[in-house]
Amino acid sequence: MTDPRPADPSAARPAGPLAILIGPMAAGKTSVGKALAARLGVAFADLDALIVRAEGRSIREIFAADGEKTFRALEADALARALDEHGGILSLGGGAPLTPASAERLRGRPVVLLEIDERIVAQRLGTGADRPMLAGEDPLTRWRAVTSQRMEAYRDLAPYRIDAGQGSPALVARAIARILQLDTPSRVPEETE
Ligand SMILES: Nc1ncnc2c1ncn2[C@@H]1O[C@H](COP(=O)(O)OP(=O)(O)O)[C@@H](O)[C@H]1O
Ligand SMILES: O=C(O)C1=C[C@@H](OP(=O)(O)O)[C@@H](O)[C@H](O)C1
Ligand SMILES: [Mg+2]
Structure with missing residues (x-):
C-alpha cells in the first residue's frame, strides 16, 4: 500500500551530524x-566509544580476539x-573513513x-598501547607509516x-565552529578573547 502523505524531504533524510571529525590517530578528534559539542550545547558521539559500548569490550580486545577485518566491519x-x-558532533577513529562504503557515506557531509x-x-601518542594499529614497533614510526598511507x-x-x-x-573547536559557521548567538555567549 502506498503512503498517501506528501513526501517530507527532511523526514526522508535526517540532517545527520553537524560536524564529523576525521584525521590521524592522536590528532585530537x-x-x-x-x-565542540560542549561549545555548541549539542550531543557528542565518538565512533570508537559506540563500538565499545555495543560490543562490551575494548578496541584492543576486539582486535586481539577477532582481528582488524572484523573491527572494520x-x-x-x-x-x-x-x-x-546522531545530529550532534561525531568523531571517528583514524581508520574509519578509509573503508570504501564509509567513504561513500561520508561524501557531501560536513x-x-x-x-x-x-x-x-x-607528545600525544604515549606508549601507543591502546591503539592496536601502532603495535609492534616504536609508536611514532608506525604512526608515520600509517598516516602517510592515509593522508x-x-x-x-x-x-x-x-x-x-x-x-x-577548546581553541581548535572554536576554529571549527567558525569555518563551519556553527556558532549562533543563541548557542554561544559573546566571546571573551
Ligand atoms: N589540542 C590539544 N592540545 C593538547 N593535547 C591534546 C589536544 N588534543 C588532544 N590532546 C591529547 O592528545 C591525546 C590524543 O587525543 P585524542 O582526542 O584521543 O585523539 P584522537 O581521537 O584523534 O586519537 C590525548 O591524550 C589528548 O588529551
Ligand atoms: O587509525 C586507526 O586505524 C584506529 C584509530 C583509533 O581511533 P583514534 O584515531 O581516535 O585513536 C581506533 O579507531 C582504532 O584503534 C583504530
Ligand atoms: Mg579518538
Whole structure:
C-alpha cells in the first residue's frame, strides 16, 4: 500500500551530524569533538566509544580476539547508524573513513580533517598501547607509516581542514565552529578573547 502523505524531504533524510571529525590517530578528534559539542550545547558521539559500548569490550580486545577485518566491519556498521541517528558532533577513529562504503557515506557531509604535525603528535601518542594499529614497533614510526598511507584519502574526503596542533581542544573547536559557521548567538555567549 502506498503512503498517501506528501513526501517530507527532511523526514526522508535526517540532517545527520553537524560536524564529523576525521584525521590521524592522536590528532585530537575525540578531545576536540567533545569540546565542540560542549561549545555548541549539542550531543557528542565518538565512533570508537559506540563500538565499545555495543560490543562490551575494548578496541584492543576486539582486535586481539577477532582481528582488524572484523573491527572494520563493526566500525562501518556503527558509522552508518551514527550518520542516520546522531545530529550532534561525531568523531571517528583514524581508520574509519578509509573503508570504501564509509567513504561513500561520508561524501557531501560536513567532514573536518584535523591535521597534525608529527613533532606534536609524538607528545600525544604515549606508549601507543591502546591503539592496536601502532603495535609492534616504536609508536611514532608506525604512526608515520600509517598516516602517510592515509593522508591523501583524508584530504580527498574532507571539505574542511584545520590545524589541530596549536592550542587547546577548546581553541581548535572554536576554529571549527567558525569555518563551519556553527556558532549562533543563541548557542554561544559573546566571546571573551
Ligand atoms: N589540542 C590539544 N592540545 C593538547 N593535547 C591534546 C589536544 N588534543 C588532544 N590532546 C591529547 O592528545 C591525546 C590524543 O587525543 P585524542 O582526542 O584521543 O585523539 P584522537 O581521537 O584523534 O586519537 C590525548 O591524550 C589528548 O588529551
Ligand atoms: O587509525 C586507526 O586505524 C584506529 C584509530 C583509533 O581511533 P583514534 O584515531 O581516535 O585513536 C581506533 O579507531 C582504532 O584503534 C583504530
Ligand atoms: Mg579518538
